[in-house]
Amino acid sequence: MKKRKFLYLFFIFLHFFIAKVAFADKKNFHLAVGGGASFYVREEYGESTFKQIAPEIVTYGYIPLYKDFWFRPGFRINYSWQQPDMPKALRIEEKDFRYSLETGILYDWIVIPSLSYSFGYIYRQTKFITQYPITYAVDDISGTENIPFSQFQLGLGFPILKGLIVFEPFIRYIIVQNDKRYKWGYGCEATFLIF
């Protein structure tokens, strides 16, 4: 516990006394890659929700825009496979591979607030599963589809080592075509500056 408190203090110290801005270089294009985990809060059970984890990989480009404002295009993929509660004899399992292009604006400060918008597709594999006592089942449900989606993301980056590494917790609002179960998500990612 003490160790954790010390780490927090050290982290704050790094930001407020060492860094004035996140990035050492304010003029050139930068590229960063990283990964993280997002959690989708799916409205699944009437009044309750189902939290679905999706590990993800992200690539960001950083383009100086105006003063401390940066333009941040990106590419993001993630995958979710977990299933909500369903009866054993009658199930519809959905596995989603999401890929999206992203554009965002961030402000380079001792922390990095960012606002992004992504557009992409969900490649969804749907599998219909039945077992006894269901003795006959017509299966028009199983299959794959590409579903367009977009999301707005609000993040707060914590740069370390002058922006070499950025930890960024975020929240998202997701719009999936014909699928209103998805609305909010949250997560955290870590990106590493390549150049």
Place this chain on the structure above:
Amino acid sequence: MVQKKKVLKLFIIFTLFVFINNCTNQDKAPGPPYTAEVLQMNSMTSTQKRSDAPTFKFDKATFTWLQDLNSLNGNYFNFVFGGILKASYVSGSIVSAKSFEQSKDLNLRYNVKNGVVVPKDYSTLAMLSSYYQFDVVANNIQTMTGYSMDSIFSKYGKIRIFFEPKIILESGGSTIQSSGKLNAAYVPGAHQFIMFQRSNLENIPLAANLQVIAHEFGHSIWELAFDNGSTPNCDRLNQEYVIRGLNEGFADMNSYTLTGSTNILQNSIDFGNGGTQRNFSTITFTYDNITGGVADSSNSACEQGFYCIGTLFANALFNAQKNLGYDQTSLSGSLARGTFMTLVTNAIKTTKSNMSNLPSSNFSDYCKPSGGDSNNSIYNGLILGSFFNSFLTQIGSGATQTQICAQLKANFGSVGFPSTYRVGCT
């Protein structure tokens, strides 16, 4: 400046994408009548035992009474998704509701293939399948009980079915959230049904199992017959341990009448011996075996509390039906399951008003279920005796009365059905 314009262009392009790609693009289903792929129970064959559990199929079926697919709103039923139900108590599959707040849009997701609605996710599949079971009950309720759906509608109005709501129990100033899983329930007074949240422990989903839906509908028929369609608030008889049990037994009989199987729960949930102890055509215990607190403890012949009373009642009716020569493999016909259940339902209509010689109540708060249990075997026997006496009188003298009385006597004995209450027994 150039960069600013580029950003603006990008923003406009992406905004257009949002509107173009995220607008609703749901298939339009032809109907009514609507046809959808749903879970259905296979009819029991005449060679199957009544105690066998039926099998199921997932296939297309046409809804008779559904008028609007996207809101699951029909002539007699209307689905409500989610919401918070505040209740004062839950007794078996009876919920005493105080109020209901909020609800969500159904958001059914489906494709339409050759005019048939094909669900795309589990919630949609479950809701469509659940609604279909109510449709099947509505199609057969007159044959089963003598009540037409129109007469039920005139008494209850359109019946709301709450799908996976959150249930909050409020009692004596305290509030607890019920687990709200592994059950379906009926709300007397409000005439509503509740489909509890699904669980991995279910096999066939309770909310889409015709046997379970027919059982719950049996509670609404009980209310219609026993309480003339309106269960009074804080009513002593409805809170009595054994009357709650008889209500469950009647509901089990209603399920069997429609489906032809007395094995109501085995397909949906495995809760130890519970399924076997509720399979009322094959039970071997009697009232004497479950008195002295035994019905409410584990490792007994029946450990289902007041349900055991109902199981004994249903078993007596089942055996009487068989001995009277009814065709237990047929729902309709002059001497079939439906004819017998209609006779029973008609007798229940005037049973309550003619109950006499009730003992003094052993509890005082009639606004919640009595604290009584199978320890109170003599007291419970007097309540049962009063009920059976009135019920048999309403059946009317003759072979049916004699046969039912004999079966009740065999199951409930001299404590559960004292001799002074017997009518028509030989």
